[in-house]
Amino acid sequence: MQFLGASDTAGYCVDGTTEDGPIQNGPFGWKNEDCANGYVSDLAKAFQADLEVIAIAGIGLTQNANSAQTWQMGKLTLPDFYNRTL
Numbered sequence: 001m002q003f004l005g006a007s008d009t010a011g012y013c014v015d016g017t018t019e020d021g022p023i024q025n026g027p028f029g030w031k032n033e034d035c036a037n038g039y040v041s042d043l044a045k046a047f048q049a050d051l052e053v054i055a056i057a058g059i060g061l062t063q064n065a066n067s068a069q070t071w072q073m074g075k076l077t078l079p080d081f082y083n084r085t086l
Contacts, residue, residue, distance in 0.1 A: 002052045003040045004078060007065070010055035011038030033057055054082060 003009050011034045035041060035053040044051035058065040059081065064073040 001040075001044045001047065001049045003055065004061065004082065005040075005053075005055045006060045006078065007055075007057040009035075009038065009040055009053060010057045011035045011040075054078070056081065 035051075035055065040053055041051060056078065058073045059076070059078050060067075061078050064070075064075075064077060066072045
């Protein structure tokens with residue numbers, strides 16, 4: 001199974017704890033990013049399928065997070081990056 005996505009697909013904050021607080025799980029949540037423990041891994045296991053994840057937290061399929069401030073994530077969306085992975 002192949003998954004393309006952004007934060008949820010990349011497992012953003014999945015390894016964090018409730019004790020981390022909003023600062024650790026907000027701006028610094030990428031430190032706890034883990035595709036292997038996110039929903040995509042659970043779905044692939046349920047189907048006994050191989051897993052391929054192409055995801056970047058904050059980079060969206062059609063629009064990036066904070067798109068009004070392009071200096072944060074840039075203008076390229078995931079489809080732009082996907083072409084570079086082949």
